[in-house]
Amino acid sequence: MSAGALLPDLEVIRKDFPILERTLEGGFPLVYLDSANTSQKPQVVIDAMVDHLERHNANIARAMHQLGAESTEAFEGARDKVATFLNAPSRDEVIFTKNASEALNLVARTFPLGPGDRVVITEMEHHSNIVPWQLACERSGASLDWFGIAEDGTLDLSRIDELLSPGTKVVALTWVSNMLGTINPVAEIARRAHEIGAVVVLDASQAAPHLPVDVQAVDADFVAFTGHKVTGPTGIGVLWGRTELLNALPPFLGGGEMIATVSMEKSTWAPIPHKFEAGTPPIVEAVGLGAAIDYISHVGLDAIHAHEVAITAHLLDGLASVSGVRVLGPLDAAHRGGAVSFELAGVHPHDVAQLLDSRGIAVRAGHHCAKPAHKRFGVQSSTRASSYLYTTPAEIDALIDGLEYTKNYFKVG
Amino acid sequence: MSAGALLPDLEVIRKDFPILERTLEGGFPLVYLDSANTSQKPQVVIDAMVDHLERHNANIARAMHQLGAESTEAFEGARDKVATFLNAPSRDEVIFTKNASEALNLVARTFPLGPGDRVVITEMEHHSNIVPWQLACERSGASLDWFGIAEDGTLDLSRIDELLSPGTKVVALTWVSNMLGTINPVAEIARRAHEIGAVVVLDASQAAPHLPVDVQAVDADFVAFTGHKVTGPTGIGVLWGRTELLNALPPFLGGGEMIATVSMEKSTWAPIPHKFEAGTPPIVEAVGLGAAIDYISHVGLDAIHAHEVAITAHLLDGLASVSGVRVLGPLDAAHRGGAVSFELAGVHPHDVAQLLDSRGIAVRAGHHCAKPAHKRFGVQSSTRASSYLYTTPAEIDALIDGLEYTKNYFKVG
Amino acid sequence: MDLDALYQEIILDHYRNPHHAGLRDPFESEVHHVNPTCGDEVTLRVHLNEDGTVGDVSYDAEGCSISQASASVMTDLVIGRPLSEALDTHAAFLELMQGKGQVEPDEDVLEDGIAFAGVAKFPARVKCALLSWMAFKDAAVQAQGEPA
Amino acid sequence: MDLDALYQEIILDHYRNPHHAGLRDPFESEVHHVNPTCGDEVTLRVHLNEDGTVGDVSYDAEGCSISQASASVMTDLVIGRPLSEALDTHAAFLELMQGKGQVEPDEDVLEDGIAFAGVAKFPARVKCALLSWMAFKDAAVQAQGEPA
Ligand SMILES: Cc1ncc(COP(=O)(O)O)c(C=O)c1O
Numbered sequence A, B: 001m002s003a004g005a006l007l008p009d010l011e012v013i014r015k016d017f018p019i020l021e022r023t024l025e026g027g028f029p030l031v032y033l034d035s036a037n038t039s040q041k042p043q044v045v046i047d048a049m050v051d052h053l054e055r056h057n058a059n060i061a062r063a064m065h066q067l068g069a070e071s072t073e074a075f076e077g078a079r080d081k082v083a084t085f086l087n088a089p090s091r092d093e094v095i096f097t098k099n100a101s102e103a104l105n106l107v108a109r110t111f112p113l114g115p116g117d118r119v120v121i122t123e124m125e126h127h128s129n130i131v132p133w134q135l136a137c138e139r140s141g142a143s144l145d146w147f148g149i150a151e152d153g154t155l156d157l158s159r160i161d162e163l164l165s166p167g168t169k170v171v172a173l174t175w176v177s178n179m180l181g182t183i184n185p186v187a188e189i190a191r192r193a194h195e196i197g198a199v200v201v202l203d204a205s206q207a208a209p210h211l212p213v214d215v216q217a218v219d220a221d222f223v224a225f226t227g228h229k230v231t232g233p234t235g236i237g238v239l240w241g242r243t244e245l246l247n248a249l250p251p252f253l254g255g256g257e258m259i260a261t262v263s264m265e266k267s268t269w270a271p272i273p274h275k276f277e278a279g280t281p282p283i284v285e286a287v288g289l290g291a292a293i294d295y296i297s298h299v300g301l302d303a304i305h306a307h308e309v310a311i312t313a314h315l316l317d318g319l320a321s322v323s324g325v326r327v328l329g330p331l332d333a334a335h336r337g338g339a340v341s342f343e344l345a346g347v348h349p350h351d352v353a354q355l356l357d358s359r360g361i362a363v364r365a366g367h368h369c370a371k372p373a374h375k376r377f378g379v380q381s382s383t384r385a386s387s388y389l390y391t392t393p394a395e396i397d398a399l400i401d402g403l404e405y406t407k408n409y410f411k412v413g
Numbered sequence C, D: 001m002d003l004d005a006l007y008q009e010i011i012l013d014h015y016r017n018p019h020h021a022g023l024r025d026p027f028e029s030e031v032h033h034v035n036p037t038c039g040d041e042v043t044l045r046v047h048l049n050e051d052g053t054v055g056d057v058s059y060d061a062e063g064c065s066i067s068q069a070s071a072s073v074m075t076d077l078v079i080g081r082p083l084s085e086a087l088d089t090h091a092a093f094l095e096l097m098q099g100k101g102q103v104e105p106d107e108d109v110l111e112d113g114i115a116f117a118g119v120a121k122f123p124a125r126v127k128c129a130l131l132s133w134m135a136f137k138d139a140a141v142q143a144q145g146e147p148a
């Protein structure tokens, strides 16, 4: 896949993110290695939101005064940006939700399923792409099955013929694993799924920050991602879906602007995307997301991915130098994402994270909302370091030093 | 009810809202009379959000580093503020949603209903408190019935014995109408509903900005409101519910942090409020909402309501002076909210709004997401002026002048 | 704000005295379109002649001056014309409305419709102007599928 | 950051050599508690004697140093005590943990538990320290309802 190369103007990019100037307790500078959890925000995103709130705030669509027109243009302009970002055939296929979880629930709640139907997911899904399907199967009588994980952290495709066989109506999987970093062969799975008439739902929450996401190139049917991981604000997510599929789904939430007409007896629905956007949407959040997409597109997703590969290679090398570390997931930086989960023998992940935190290094400890994948590797929790376009090799070095310090503190190894 | 009195420091309050300094096309200063649609934001709310994004941004709960702790404290602190604002018996009863519409859908989707059960709403509901119940009844086989509207815009209680009779499981109604301005006798209806064992769902979207909302005083079971109407940001709403009811409801959206444990075969749920907060919640939005609640609480809800009464009285007087105007809704400012919808004979509401907009005056024209209430009064749409704590009598005068100008332009009356 | 560019005399004239208003027989298709945001509504019927010309377009519309005048102008432009020409006119009007004020209207094609050039600068009103035109296209396509 | 206040020697000792670990018979109630955020888990059994004292508390816990040590200290403090006293100790520990570092612990009541005073200043770790205590309370209440 791509070769690694640090972003040439990394120091300039870091200046775009005000929080990177924070110092923490003890005077340590922030080393933020938790970007797979949520990304930091560049000044342009914050400024776009402030400008909207201070100068253009109004409700959209329903308001037909000048502020309303400005606000509507800003909001719908963000939809155009997302459509371009995803290479969506139509802007009307872009639905704003509150986060990726809502986007996935929207599909799982509304997609028609019944007894005898099968939904296929994977063992490496985030809980947000497991639980909605468990609930959907429980409601509908459909059955749930899944791809396992191979020992090297890649998807175990050995049962593919059985899993992708008639009866399977939905194949829902993550593009990039938030725990293992695995990049899944989504285009190939979509091809196989379409042969048996199943729809493919891609969870692009970890892909959208780092890779060019082209919904047409991978031939997806639905794609979800979340604003706060692509340098945008919380409170906004995206569901993209094919027009004909979205048109066929019943509404999800009722109310506000999702209607064509309402009488006490009966209501009818607005066309997409509005059918799925009940109530006042996340307006200032869409403005922020639009600015975020402009920002990362300007840096370039290819360049961001190359940076991720370079940083991840450096991280994997560093971890390999620490005795007692076991990485969970693929070990070749060129074929994986930037989230790296690992164990440190003799120290619980909470305690690892605590020690690192005492030196200003922010990582995640726990199950990262991927309990089944942890169970697959026989662990209850892990420590995860994850990078983004502002991460430097020196920050990775600080982490590696911090792990040695941790081992000393707990007198292991 | 309350006597009107303008806020004594109105000019100081206006300075808190940066957008009020905007001038619009033609050099007109902004006269914002669309606050029932969305409120403007004070600088403190914007600053709190900026500070969070620039200095404390991290995901919550799951992140156990210093930024994560700061972010979690800010988010959970906002929950405490909302609990106090509502006089909720427990902070765990406060669930953050994306808006009021989602809050109402959450209840309508999860509350157990079946054939033979009845849901009672009113003809003056916002679509967000109609459509979710229509969908719930369609799914469950329950029936839907409603209180009508009397000629003076108050709730028609003549059928109360029939409506609130055994079989009725849910009574869902708005505290204050967003179209008519009517304040409903919610405590009395709750009392009657509880006699027959029904639960009461209050849509406080228009009440929360203007009145002290005490969930215990009115003895509600569920209460919904929305952040962007109480000087907070978009992207956040609140559902409050009684602990025992919330505990009994099944989950709504699945994923992220709403679980106790997940395996591929089966999942179990976290305790409230987390059970209903799937995925990354609206973090910076909660911070903004917390600041907003601090702000309006500092001014005082009683003082804000008195201001609303004074402004509304002035507005109703002004409208009475314009021939051809017909107000839809109660005419006594002391017993109504601040949203005033009206017709102007011979000019369509769109054209009224357009003419006013050309003079910098922002009002709403349309059905205000209350089609049934419009139908009740034999109109398809109306013009609505609505005030908030920053509204001045001079702005009302500008509106009245604008209406005379409109009549001249279209050569009516 | 240039109100007079929006409310051209021609528009106000059509608004006060709409042409071809009311629902009439015969017709092959009837549609009902709404503008969900503001609630403007139109019920519209199309009658096609055997020779492929538009025999009649009749309608019952509720809405603002722009949407009412637009319906009136539209019927003037399409009734009696070959359907293909009428649809070309529809396309030209759509282009004008979506042009954000940058498109120069062709008076030979749009006649009174050029008065709506100013509406294109008011994004919130574009939907009003398009309501009946969209309904016409929808109904015409349906009518083509029906035996005359 | 005062790591040594968090990781007191007493805590690390209990972590390395947890007291009363493992699941044992007899017991009247067994509960399973998780910290949903990080996945720490404890399965815990309570056996009450006929005289109302806590006969045994046995557990199988997976978690960080703080949660493991806390389970160990808790068993030391409650086993052999009258249940009402044990629940008072629970209340005292809860107060200490929720006190944000402002509560002065009473060594007579909490014994080794006072080592957790430092944990109260680390909000993210409070849940770890409380996991087994909450499980104990839950199980004890259930056991009371059962015939011994
Ligand atoms: C009475 C009422 N209920 C519900 C809503 C819906 O609020 P939101 O659009 O924020 O979901 C509104 C406002 O739009 C309202 O006025």
Ligand SMILES: Cc1ncc(COP(=O)(O)O)c(C=O)c1O
Pocket (backbone or CB within 6 Å): A036, A037, A099, A100, A101, A102, A126, A128, A129, A174, A176, A177, A178, A203, A205, A206, A226, A227, A228, A237, A369, B256, B278, B279, B280, B281
């Ligand atoms: C792979 C994956 N899917 C889904 C989600 C859920 O995103 P959100 O919490 O914004 O709904 C996340 C992140 O938490 C993720 O990493």
